[in-house]
Amino acid sequence: MLGRRQIREKWMLLVPAMAVLGVITLVPLVNTLWLSFTDARITAIVTPVKLIGLENYVYALTDPDFQEALWRTLYFTVVSVGLEVALGISIALLLNQEFRGRTLLRALIILPWAVPTIVNAVAWRLIYHPDYGALNSLLFQLGFISSYQSWIGSTQLALNMVILADVWKNFPLVVYVALAALQTVPGELLKAAAIEGAGPWKRFRAITLPWIAGPLLVVIVLRTIEAFRVFDIVYVMTGGGPADSTKTASFYVYQEYFNYLRSGSGASYAVLVAGISAVLILAYYAAARRQDQGSRA
Amino acid sequence: MSAHSILSVERLEKRYGDVHVLKDINVAMQPGDFLVLVGPSGCGKSTLLGCIAGLSDVTSGTIRIAGEDRTHAEPASRDIAMVFQSYALFPNMTVGRNIGFGLEVRKVSDGERDAKVRQVAEMLKISHLLERKPAELSGGQRQRVAMGRALVREPKLFLFDEPLSNLDAKLRVTMRTEIKRMHQATGASIIYVTHDQIEAMTLATRIVVMKDGVVQQIGTPKEIYDTPVNTFVADFMGAPAMNLMPAKVSRQDGAIRIEIATAGGQPLVLTDYGNAPTLLPESPADLIVGLRPEAMTDADQVDGRLIQRANCQLDVVEPAGADTYAVITLSGTEAIARLSGDATVTAGEIVPLSFNLSKISYFDPHSGKRL
Numbered sequence: 083m084l085g086r087r088q089i090r091e092k093w094m095l096l097v098p099a100m101a102v103l104g105v106i107t108l109v110p111l112v113n114t115l116w117l118s119f120t121d122a123r124i125t126a127i128v129t130p131v132k133l134i135g136l137e138n139y140v141y142a143l144t145d146p147d148f149q150e151a152l153w154r155t156l157y158f159t160v161v162s163v164g165l166e167v168a169l170g171i172s173i174a175l176l177l178n179q180e181f182r183g184r185t186l187l188r189a190l191i192i193l194p195w196a197v198p199t200i201v202n203a204v205a206w207r208l209i210y211h212p213d214y215g216a217l218n219s220l221l222f223q224l225g226f227i228s229s230y231q232s233w234i235g236s237t238q239l240a241l242n243m244v245i246l247a248d249v250w251k252n253f254p255l256v257v258y259v260a261l262a263a264l265q266t267v268p269g270e271l272l273k274a275a276a277i278e279g280a281g282p283w284k285r286f287r288a289i290t291l292p293w294i295a296g297p298l299l300v301v302i303v304l305r306t307i308e309a310f311r312v313f314d315i316v317y318v319m320t321g322g323g324p325a326d327s328t329k330t331a332s333f334y335v336y337q338e339y340f341n342y343l344r345s346g347s348g349a350s351y352a353v354l355v356a357g358i359s360a361v362l363i364l365a366y367y368a369a370a371r372r373q374d375q376g377s378r379a
Numbered sequence: 380m381s382a383h384s385i386l387s388v389e390r391l392e393k394r395y396g397d398v399h400v401l402k403d404i405n406v407a408m409q410p411g412d413f414l415v416l417v418g419p420s421g422c423g424k425s426t427l428l429g430c431i432a433g434l435s436d437v438t439s440g441t442i443r444i445a446g447e448d449r450t451h452a453e454p455a456s457r458d459i460a461m462v463f464q465s466y467a468l469f470p471n472m473t474v475g476r477n478i479g480f481g482l483e484v485r486k487v488s489d490g491e492r493d494a495k496v497r498q499v500a501e502m503l504k505i506s507h508l509l510e511r512k513p514a515e516l517s518g519g520q521r522q523r524v525a526m527g528r529a530l531v532r533e534p535k536l537f538l539f540d541e542p543l544s545n546l547d548a549k550l551r552v553t554m555r556t557e558i559k560r561m562h563q564a565t566g567a568s569i570i571y572v573t574h575d576q577i578e579a580m581t582l583a584t585r586i587v588v589m590k591d592g593v594v595q596q597i598g599t600p601k602e603i604y605d606t607p608v609n610t611f612v613a614d615f616m617g618a619p620a621m622n623l624m625p626a627k628v629s630r631q632d633g634a635i636r637i638e639i640a641t642a643g644g645q646p647l648v649l650t651d652y653g654n655a656p657t658l659l660p661e662s663p664a665d666l667i668v669g670l671r672p673e674a675m676t677d678a679d680q681v682d683g684r685l686i687q688r689a690n691c692q693l694d695v696v697e698p699a700g701a702d703t704y705a706v707i708t709l710s711g712t713e714a715i716a717r718l719s720g721d722a723t724v725t726a727g728e729i730v731p732l733s734f735n736l737s738k739i740s741y742f743d744p745h746s747g748k749r750l
Contacts (some may be wrong), residue, residue: 274463276434277461
């Protein structure tokens with residue numbers, strides 16, 4: 083039981099943090115929720131706001147453009163997080179081996195992640211440039227393409243090229259988390275599996291992967307949240323184009339708010355995007371809990 | 380080396396850079412042998428086991444398993460099973476899947492695998508644990524699961540790497556008996572690494588004593604205990620250790636005269652009629668004489684030849700239930716005598732002790748080798 087004084091101390095310590103959280107998180111969240119049920123617009127003159135019930139949501143869910151943007155975002159999230167995890171684990175496995183220069187390589191691998199997203203996006207836009215981009219030059223000189231391509235000017239390619247730039251920036255995070263986890267795998271487990279006859283792939287699937295699954299899940303959740311609300315890299319590289327082919331859900335929300343100035347409708351899109359992110363994260367946790375039940379000694 | 384050896388290690392060398400870990404190791408074992416590698420920490424016993432398992436490379440030499448050269452073979456193709464000190468159970472798998480993992484890898488059908496896992500689990504009395512995860516088991520249960528995983532594949536050779544050192548003293552004794560029972564029941568060929576000489580004595584059919592990467596002696600527990608080849612083996616095997624006392628030794632009328640200095644000034648003189656004096660150098664020499672504590676007792680049967688009596692002052696008396704240990708200073712070393720449990724002696728007392736010379740050992744004081 084806490085004494086009166088301890089209760090007072092507890093609240094004295096808690097209140098500042100709660101106040102900050104309330105102002106920067108709770109108030110905007112409640113405000114967004116409220117806005118999503120209104121016909122509010124961003125205007126220079128204050129105009130009366132009317133409650134319109136679920137009208138914004140009905141409109142959003144029946145808007146084919148928004149649905150397409152959602153699917154596009156889901157594709158972006160699944161492919162980029164998938165590639166980051168596959169690439170991250172593979173490189174972590176390599177960096178976990180003993181070889182000369184390992185420490186230097188481990189330090190270098192973090193560099194892409196240290197670059198700000200905007201800088202990364204600008205750099206990749208230059209790499210993809212249809213006239214003097216490095217990618218065109220490389221592929222042309224290697225003989226893979228017969229003429230320079232407009233990588234982010236093509237509706238078929240643009241989204242995948244943005245994904246590539248995103249993967250480049252973010253895979254080092256997965257490498258570092260996976261590498262840290264790999265260093266905790268007990269050597270005797272792998273030796274025991276080898277003696278039992280398990281080859282490298284079976285050892286990885288049956289021993290290593292389950293062991294590092296917990297830390298990996300954390301980074302997967304983090305990356306999924308980030309990928310699902312992707313905005314900045316798209317804004318800088320393609321501006322959502324060409325022909326909306328890279329227009330993600332967050333970009334849609336941004337447009338609705340700040341281009342069309344419909345804050346009520348924009349808020350309903352934002353709530354939907356956040357809701358879908360939450361569902362994705364809950365699904366990960368459910369899967370992880372199933373796998374992790376009593377698994378660690 | 381015999382053509383029928385289940386394992387033969389010939390001229391094995393292992394180096395880590397400049398460090399010479401294993402030096403000219405030659406060991407052979409017959410099917411059904413329980414071979415224990417024993418020695419102090421850092422003697423190379425676990426490294427030797429790792430080389431036999433294929434978990435570490437050898438620098439030179441040959442390892443044959445069941446007659447076939449397996450020196451550079453992958454662990455999986457050596458037809459061996461191993462029980463690790465940490466048990467190395469796969470934490471994400473149930474006990475049943477842990478035991479059947481080797482069969483799963485070898486793509487044995489589900490039905491056959493289940494049947495074998497159940498059979499082994501029954502033998503080890505862990506059938507009720509098959510659905511549990513290793514984290515839910517006690518130390519002894521994990522130990523059994525690790526043994527089950529080794530047994531289920533019926534490999535040619537079992538390797539045990541200090542499997543009992545993580546258990547408490549009581550459980551260790553129980554599991555030691557279990558392992559011995561398992562060996563008797565299955566007739567498996569086992570190589571067992573331990574630093575505990577009691578485990579070595581109780582389990583082994585043959586013991587390999589190692590020190591600094593060199594095999595000191597290979598023999599049955601009785602050979603190792605009764606006729607150690609040097610002072611290291613004499614001191615390492617047996618608890619309490621063999622008493623190694625500097626003594627003046629000379630030939631005397633077809634017998635050996637032994638003179639051991641005592642703290643009181645009056646030397647302890649014994650005459651060994653059992654060993655030929657030709658064992659010794661012609662002129663009187665300073666040697667190390669070895670007598671086990673149980674050869675220095677308060678027993679009554681004295682025949683004046685094999686068992687002789689002499690008075691000794693007891694420095695410390697340590698009652699240990701079944702026995703009473705008494706410390707005597709002989710030639711500046713603390714020798715231990717093993718008296719009966721109900722001996723009524725006190726420290727400082729001078730008592731007559733019986734010296735049984737039938738198992739006396741003589742060692743060169745410089746090389747430490749047995750004469």
